[in-house]
Amino acid sequence: MAYHSGYGAHGSKHRARAAPDSPPLFDDTSGGYSSQPGGYPAPGAEVAFSVNHLLGDPMANVAMAYGSSIASHGKDIVHKELHRFVSVNKLKYFFAVDTAYVAKKLGLLIFPYTHQNWEVKYSRDVPLPPRQDLNAPDLYIPTMAFITYVLLAGMALGIQKRFSPEVLGLCASTALVWVVMEVLALLLGLYLATVRSELSTFHLLAYSGYKYVGMILSVLTGLLFGSDGYYVALAWTSSALMYFIVRSLRTAALGPDSVGGPAPRQRLQLYLTLGAAAFQPLIIYWLTFHLVR
């Protein structure tokens, strides 16, 4: 049964793509599978025919074919809408990472004080992907850190016997709302300061997501070493993160042609960067102190 529906769906999907304005209402197995790759259309047609005879109910076949064509049509609609909002290629740039980059970037987030060169490397006006440039922001680390933070919150609450799956959802949505609000505030600040920089939304999302690494470390040390360990780790990761953000965004937010820009605008951008950096420890504290009692 699954075998037949797989072939039937593939056939109708091929048909729906070829003639999008008239979805076929039945599986025409009389031929016309010539352009399909893989070489299985002929046995597929025979199998479809035999199972058709076995089923003996043309209405079921009609319903199955119609349902699968509706499903593939729906999938196409979802893809189209998604591509309208999110450019997948730009997003893929942020996920082109490998293990060495992630390890070095995590080390940089914890101890950024000895790193010398904070410039993002370009190759013919296109920024290099994170695989080849340590200073490029990525979205893999923030995403994983966010999910790890939610899981760690669940585990911390479980240790304190306060765990239930609803609380996990609450933690996840709270943290997500804070991220969205911070990115919106940064976007608003950049817009008001009329900064023409190369910082897209994804860059801001990446930089505001790096604080979750610090949060995870603080919560872990708080769980292992108690309240004192938590405050020590909080202080260390907050200062490291502030230094990291200020050094990274100072070269990025200034934009490519701001060397001769007016002084008050540069000062405004600097204040914006410093404000964003100073806001981080507050958020880290706010989102983690209730986990370490």
Add this chain to the structure above:
Amino acid sequence: MKPADGSIMNETDLTGPILFCVALGATLLLAGKIQFGYVYGMSAIGCLGIHALLNLMSSAGVSYGCVASVLGYCLLPMVILSSCAIFFSLQGTFGTMSALVIVGWCSLSASKIFISALDMEGQQLLVAYPCALLYGLFALLTVF
């Protein structure tokens, strides 16, 4: 670690994974936790998330059925863990250590299949980590 054969995932089937999910729910039920809804919900959302991540991280795309199939088959050690939870409580050092070992086992095997089927190099640990998070969620459900 020996690389797996990349042609394993040429045909995808969902029978085994669904069977393993039902087995997990059944063993949880035997341990006194009626959490079928959470198992199915988390596996669906986890499959969606890993599918999105693998599509973004690899140069070749991956279909949803392939992801669901691999993740479902690698769920088998978790069924072993939850059947242990029937006989003794896992909330202790031994329980935590065994949960960590099982989660590591599941995620390493899943990531090995993914990187050999999708031909991604230098990213095994990066793929293993989100799989470990997903299986960690199941372990949370089993232990607590």
